[in-house]
Amino acid sequence: MKRNCQILVIILFLLFPFGKFLFCSDTTEEILPLKIGNEWIENICRYNSNADVNCHKRITKVIADTLINSEKFYVLEVSDSTGKVQARNYYVNESDGLYIFNNDRFVMILKYPVQAGEIFKGATDSVKVDSIDVTVQISGKNYNCIKYSIEKTNIVYYKMFIYCSPGIGRVVYEIYDLNDGKNKLAEKWELLDFKIK
Numbered sequence: 423m424k425r426n427c428q429i430l431v432i433i434l435f436l437l438f439p440f441g442k443f444l445f446c447s448d449t450t451e452e453i454l455p456l457k458i459g460n461e462w463i464e465n466i467c468r469y470n471s472n473a474d475v476n477c478h479k480r481i482t483k484v485i486a487d488t489l490i491n492s493e494k495f496y497v498l499e500v501s502d503s504t505g506k507v508q509a510r511n512y513y514v515n516e517s518d519g520l521y522i523f524n525n526d527r528f529v530m531i532l533k534y535p536v537q538a539g540e541i542f543k544g545a546t547d548s549v550k551v552d553s554i555d556v557t558v559q560i561s562g563k564n565y566n567c568i569k570y571s572i573e574k575t576n577i578v579y580y581k582m583f584i585y586c587s588p589g590i591g592r593v594v595y596e597i598y599d600l601n602d603g604k605n606k607l608a609e610k611w612e613l614l615d616f617k618i619k
Contacts, residue, residue: 423512451589452515453534453568454617456496460484462591463615469607481615488512490523493517532586536568547572558585560612565593579606590616 455463460483467477479502486497495512500506514524519533522545534551540551552569559565567585574580579601585594595611 431582453520453532453586453588454513454515454591455589456484456498456515457619458484458486458496458512459617459619462613462615464592464611465614466609468609480508480611485510487592491528493525496524530585532570533585534588536570544572547574554581558587560593561614564588565613567593581605590618 426468435486441449442590444445455460461542462482464480464482465469465471465477467475469475481503483499483503485499485565487494488497489495490512495514497514498511499507500511513520514523514533515518519542520528520531522529522531524545529545531545532543533551536551538551538554542549550571552571554568556567557564558567565585570584570586572584574582578588579599579600581600583594583596583598584592587593590613592611593613595609596607597609599606599608
């Protein structure tokens with residue numbers, strides 16, 4: 423009888439992996455896959471107070487790897503649609519999330535794996551995990567995402583939402599201007615296309 427119960431528990435576990443419903447436990451995927459040749463194309467739109475919209479494309483490529491303090495980092499090159507390079511950044515995936523080497527500091531950008539409700543220190547602000555299972559649809563494609571939020575009060579009060587799909591990377595990034603109690607979309611980045619090796 424005891425053996426039958428053990429077999430039933432194993433079968434149920436294999437058919438219904440409960441951990442996947444509770445938190446993101448699949449560490450085989452990285453929140454941002456870093457392999458040389460990976461590429462993401464995003465459409466970035468900025469909205470001004472006159473309801474004018476200014477949009478442009480941004481291309482991010484993993485172009486190389488390099489050693490920093492004896493650790494391998496990946497070089498991500500950011501360029502505009504004409505190919506003009508705007509920035510180069512250094513990233514690495516660790517067991518607890520995505521890190522950037524910035525201003526001689528090793529800083530966590532996004533924690534992963536995560537549980538809903540977690541709060542962690544990001545590059546400059548606290549980041550909250552709002553949800554671990556949000557479906558985002560862009561251009562007819564559905565992405566299963568983790569929703570992170572950042573809220574900051576400084577000279578300008580704003581809130582940011584980052585939707586990331588593990589194994590793909592950032593899918594949507596939104597910035598809302600909350601001045602005067604209004605919740606106004608100021609900027610939105612959407613993933614148009616990607617190549618993952």
